[in-house]
Amino acid sequence: MADCKRIGVAVDFSPCSKKALKWAVDNVARSGDHLILISVSPEGNYEEGEMQLWEATGSPLIPLSEFSEPHLMKKYGVSPDAETLDIVSTAARQHGIIVVLKIYWGDAREKLVEAVDNIPLDSIVIGNRGLGKLKRVIMGSVSNFVVNNASCPVTVVKSHD
Template sequence: MATKATEKSVIVVGIDDSEHSFYALHWALDHFFVPFASNPPFKLVVVRAIFSPPSVVGFPGLGGAAEVLPFVETNFKTIAAEVVEKARETCRNKLVHDVVVEVVEGDARNVLCEAVEKHHASILVVGSHGYGAIKRAVLGSVSDYCAHHAHCSVMIVKRPKIKH
């Protein structure tokens, strides 16, 4: 919700390196920005969460974690930079230039809910990986968590099933 009459409402879009999240970004751009061309009613904030390397390297059974940590951290940052560039390019291709892109270290569920609070977002857009109940129970669902904990409307965008 905008706090001033002249201030635009904020949409936060969560992205990762999956096709699902980029489908959600395209969807949000096509529905909330492109139709309004030069004056969209929203401000766009794209957020990419990255794991903290020490939390990943600290898994049991990974001996020599201290030696691996710099490589893992570099790899995470490289992937994050590629994802951010792809998101910026996607926005440019849709002629959306007023976009803030953030890379935040932490669990995606918490990072996205915190971004909603930080930017006073009206809408959070996330993609759905389409996991079944068992995978969702084991891996956890970012979209499900955000739907229950984000203090704004949450739009979960599903990619259409591919017909064979």
């Protein structure tokens, strides 16, 4: 099974990240591949829980069976929505895709690029929020940053309807 791929998908559980996830499942992931959902939470002052333990390296890879459990995810401060869980559990069940979640804390742009090398990923799929030009200049586009800095192929899924 040497030809199995590790495909990262940036997820923040927004409509545009779900569109990117669905696109990855429909167009890239094949049976036996690892679909690695990457969630980046802003840094905060966490008093307890897994965040302190994994702040530098990100969480361990969390299997689908665990990230489907809201009480287990609470300790990471992440709550995947029903639609995202439905997309990935269907992919796992119907297509034999192995789905895991990795959570990072910090700047989304830097952490997504870091994930490419640390996991490592064969490719990454990311949604594009479609920010206006001004907002993009002020905030910086996460997808632009990843396209320009990741060491693997990047697919940007546009979110306009």
